[in-house]
Amino acid sequence: MIYLNRLVNMGKYAINRRKTFLIYIICIFFISFNLLGIANATSDTKMVGWRSSEYGYQQEAEPSYWINTANEMSSKFPNSEPTGIWVLGVDFNDGTCGLSFPHPEQYTNIVFSSEDKNEKYLQAFGDAGVNVWLQVEPANANVDQLIDLVLDQYKHHPSVIGFGIDIEWLESIEYPEGRSVTNEEAKRWIDKVKSYNLDYKLFLKHWDVDKMPTEHYEDIVFISDSLDFLNLDALIDDFANYWATSFPNSKVGFQIGYNLDANNDYKTDRDWWSLMDDPAKEIGTAIIDNVSNLEGIYWVDFSITEVFPPSNGTNEKVIIFRDDDAQAWWSVDRTFKNITNVLIQNNISQTIGVIPNTTEGYWIGDDVNFKNYLNSIKQYDTVELALHGYEHTLNEFENITKNEAEERLEKGIAIFHSELEMTPTTFIPPYGTFNEATLEATKNKGFTKFSSIIGIDNYSWKESYPGLLHVPSTVDFYDWEQNRQRTYDEIITDSRSSLDNYDICVVLMHHWQFSDNDGTINQTKYNLLLDVIDWMHEKENEGVKMMTIKQYNGWKLPPNITSFAPPSLVNDTVCNWRAFNVTVNQMVNVSWYLNGSFQFTNESVREAKCTLQVMVAGEHNVTANASNSNGTDTQTWAWYVTEAVANPDLIITDTWLCWPDNCTICYNVTNTGDGTAPACHNTTLYVDGVAVAYDHVPVDLAPGESYIGCFDDYTWTYTPPSDNITVCADNNETVDELDEDNNCLTNIWMCGDVNGDGKVTMSDVRKVFNRYLDPNYPLDLPWAADVNCDGKVTMSDVRKVFNRYLDPGYDLNCCCKVL
Numbered sequence: 001m002i003y004l005n006r007l008v009n010m011g012k013y014a015i016n017r018r019k020t021f022l023i024y025i026i027c028i029f030f031i032s033f034n035l036l037g038i039a040n041a042t043s044d045t046k047m048v049g050w051r052s053s054e055y056g057y058q059q060e061a062e063p064s065y066w067i068n069t070a071n072e073m074s075s076k077f078p079n080s081e082p083t084g085i086w087v088l089g090v091d092f093n094d095g096t097c098g099l100s101f102p103h104p105e106q107y108t109n110i111v112f113s114s115e116d117k118n119e120k121y122l123q124a125f126g127d128a129g130v131n132v133w134l135q136v137e138p139a140n141a142n143v144d145q146l147i148d149l150v151l152d153q154y155k156h157h158p159s160v161i162g163f164g165i166d167i168e169w170l171e172s173i174e175y176p177e178g179r180s181v182t183n184e185e186a187k188r189w190i191d192k193v194k195s196y197n198l199d200y201k202l203f204l205k206h207w208d209v210d211k212m213p214t215e216h217y218e219d220i221v222f223i224s225d226s227l228d229f230l231n232l233d234a235l236i237d238d239f240a241n242y243w244a245t246s247f248p249n250s251k252v253g254f255q256i257g258y259n260l261d262a263n264n265d266y267k268t269d270r271d272w273w274s275l276m277d278d279p280a281k282e283i284g285t286a287i288i289d290n291v292s293n294l295e296g297i298y299w300v301d302f303s304i305t306e307v308f309p310p311s312n313g314t315n316e317k318v319i320i321f322r323d324d325d326a327q328a329w330w331s332v333d334r335t336f337k338n339i340t341n342v343l344i345q346n347n348i349s350q351t352i353g354v355i356p357n358t359t360e361g362y363w364i365g366d367d368v369n370f371k372n373y374l375n376s377i378k379q380y381d382t383v384e385l386a387l388h389g390y391e392h393t394l395n396e397f398e399n400i401t402k403n404e405a406e407e408r409l410e411k412g413i414a415i416f417h418s419e420l421e422m423t424p425t426t427f428i429p430p431y432g433t434f435n436e437a438t439l440e441a442t443k444n445k446g447f448t449k450f451s452s453i454i455g456i457d458n459y460s461w462k463e464s465y466p467g468l469l470h471v472p473s474t475v476d477f478y479d480w481e482q483n484r485q486r487t488y489d490e491i492i493t494d495s496r497s498s499l500d501n502y503d504i505c506v507v508l509m510h511h512w513q514f515s516d517n518d519g520t521i522n523q524t525k526y527n528l529l530l531d532v533i534d535w536m537h538e539k540e541n542e543g544v545k546m547m548t549i550k551q552y553n554g555w556k557l558p559p560n561i562t563s564f565a566p567p568s569l570v571n572d573t574v575c576n577w578r579a580f581n582v583t584v585n586q587m588v589n590v591s592w593y594l595n596g597s598f599q600f601t602n603e604s605v606r607e608a609k610c611t612l613q614v615m616v617a618g619e620h621n622v623t624a625n626a627s628n629s630n631g632t633d634t635q636t637w638a639w640y641v642t643e644a645v646a647n648p649d650l651i652i653t654d655t656w657l658c659w660p661d662n663c664t665i666c667y668n669v670t671n672t673g674d675g676t677a678p679a680c681h682n683t684t685l686y687v688d689g690v691a692v693a694y695d696h697v698p699v700d701l702a703p704g705e706s707y708i709g710c711f712d713d714y715t716w717t718y719t720p721p722s723d724n725i726t727v728c729a730d731n732n733e734t735v736d737e738l739d740e741d742n743n744c745l746t747n748i749w750m751c752g753d754v755n756g757d758g759k760v761t762m763s764d765v766r767k768v769f770n771r772y773l774d775p776n777y778p779l780d781l782p783w784a785a786d787v788n789c790d791g792k793v794t795m796s797d798v799r800k801v802f803n804r805y806l807d808p809g810y811d812l813n814c815c816c817k818v819l
Contacts, residue, residue, distance in 0.1 A: 047083035047296035056301030063124035089136030125159035135164035251295035328367035353388030384548035405441035473508035649673030652745035659783035663816035684731035751814035
């Protein structure tokens with residue numbers, strides 16, 4: 001799913017492709033340059049909505065969330081229909097595909113869940129008029145069988161419009177990025193899908209075109225889930241000029257909204273789309289404007305709550321039971337079952353912290369009785385099975401690196417998959433201790449809830465990472481300091497206080513604490529639990545809601561300003577415009593004040609901006625109030641403003657090579673300040689960080705004036721794979737400037753990269769071809785097109801740049817020589 005990986009992978013096929021270069025390049029040029037033959041569409045209606053998976057936010061949200069989100073997404077684009085991709089078959093990373101519904105028969109490499117997790121959603125989608133694709137990650141399962149199983153189960157729903165296959169997971173054990181689809185398979189699959197309904201379509205999804213069949217049969221939609229883009233332009237270049245043009249007579253679709261790179265190591269796409277006022281609309285509009293054979297746009301569930309936050313609900317108060325330390329061979333029959341069953345019988349929701357691998361080395365499955373019992377109770381809506389550490393050693397996740405935490409989480413999840421056929425979404429760190437690396441690892445591994453102990457950190461009731469909500473325990477049955485069972489009055493007093501202060505009470509208990517030394521139930525302690533349950537029923541009659549941690553989405557949590565800019569102490573000059581920004585963790589109205597005087601309000605936003613200026617020197621203050629029905633958070637800046645002083649400000653606006661006349665580097669220095677820059681200051685040229693030449697600026701530069709100079713005493717020679725070209729104005733700091741930190745301009749010069757974006761893409765190939773056709777066609781870096789060093793751009797240069805696009809390892813070595 002990585003955009004850069006896709007470019008690297010394409011190099012594997014470069015040798016075979018070059019055999020057909022002359023034919024292929026002509027096709028590519030005429031299709032790419034003229035954007036011809038892109039779609040034989042019979043309708044311009046777009047399918048717009050979301051992609052939802054069980055390991056994302058799927059089962060945590062009610063159908064209403066997905067319906068509302070699909071409608072909200074669709075409302076942003078005229079002539080679109082609310083649509084979702086519903087992932088109901090997941091690759092368990094062991095060659096099996098797990099389908100989230102039961103089935104009486106067994107199939108090779110296919111496992112089924114004990115309950116139908118899709119029926120209520122698909123029924124609601126049909127009632128609400130939301131279209132839905134049913135998608136699987138096939139692993140080593142037989143795809144034809146998957147089609148039959150899924151469509152036999154759900155073909156009666158009017159919401160279903162077709163079947164989808166994520167090719168990344170096709171035979172993924174042997175092929176880590178998925179096996180390529182043959183033409184025969186694609187034809188057979190679409191015929192099978194349409195045998196259930198002639199209106200059904202099939203989609204095939206990947207980021208690499210070479211994984212797709214070469215024959216593009218009617219009613220197959222090709223969806224790209226490429227990510228790791230540097231910006232929106234890079235996304236559009238890949239979507240429009242690579243993916244869409246590869247299927248000129250078919251419909252295409254795109255998944256957007258990724259917030260992590262494919263290795264979950266660092267954020268990429270989110271770095272730029274999170275700065276947009278309306279990311280879904282801005283990205284979607286750009287795709288629609290540039291892709292004429294578009295079928296659909298789907299925001300992914302990994303970040304969907306950031307862009308389409310769930311409603312905070314009403315003023316309901318919540319009680320959650322959390323029972324830790326469920327593990328193999330430890331009082332399963334004598335205590336654990338009794339405590340768990342009494343909660344189930346009383347319809348009290350409970351989140352059970354399950355230890356997958358005890359310190360003695362016992363897996364869940366080593367105790368068949370324990371395993372079978374967990375599988376029998378996981379079907380209840382009132383029961384959630386959460387991951388409670390891996391081995392539950394003392395402070396297991398406190399002093400740990402991110403990679404170590406991820407490894408332990410992966411092992412725990414794998415045991416849940418193999419023994420319980422489910423993916424946990426809540427993580428409970430043993431002993432309530434953890435560090436920042438644990439939080440990041442937990443988010444990276446797909447968890448949406450984190451539950452420690454209130455008061456031991458500052459993350460309670462907050463999203464420590466976007467999409468990871470920390471729901472701590474607030475009340476404990478046990479007094480750990482005095483090593484005793486707490487009394488009924490103590491427990492109820494703390495529970496009432498928790499409901500009053502947080503609108504939620506998370507009651508922590510350990511079932512083994514209700515037993516005697518021999519492991520049997522202690523009747524006195526058991527009666528205490530029954531008394532607390534009775535009190536909870538009284539609260540339920542008063543309107544308090546019982547739920548699991550997984551079901552909790554944060555009633556009445558006050559908004560929190562998670563970041564702001566600039567820093568709270570601001571220094572400025574009179575009449576200068578200054579932008580103030582805040583980012584909030586939930587949807588709010590942000591009201592702005594200058595010296596206590598109301599300015600305006602940004603309504604229903606998570607990011608807000610206010611640009612102000614003052615005409616009088618002195619101390620001022622700016623305040624942002626972020627508020628909604630849950631509360632208010634405030635950010636105030638101290639703004640110190642002084643009288644403006646006229647000063648120059650020298651910047652380098654452009655650098656270029658005097659090719660093909662000579663090999664001299666020239667530059668433009670411009671005074672963007674409001675004072676005159678006196679003559680006699682130096683401009684310096686750095687190549688790969690080394691100062692190689694200087695040039696003297698002999699004239700005064702008034703505000704707005706520029707000077708063009710060249711480093712005549714230096715002849716530049718290109719050194720593969722690229723050169724860092726930096727030019728700095730006033731390098732000796734002889735001019736007193738408004739800004740002393742903006743004097744330098746850096747560019748990466750790379751052979752073949754004629755548009756200066758730091759990589760060789762199809763855009764560069766097209767531009768070099770245009771320069772070959774028209775010697776006056778402008779290029780940002782014309783020397784970079786002359787890859788055979790003959791002082792001109794020929795078809796030989798075009799072919800070499802195209803080869804580099806196909807294979808990043810293909811050598812190019814531009815040179816500059818006077819002819």
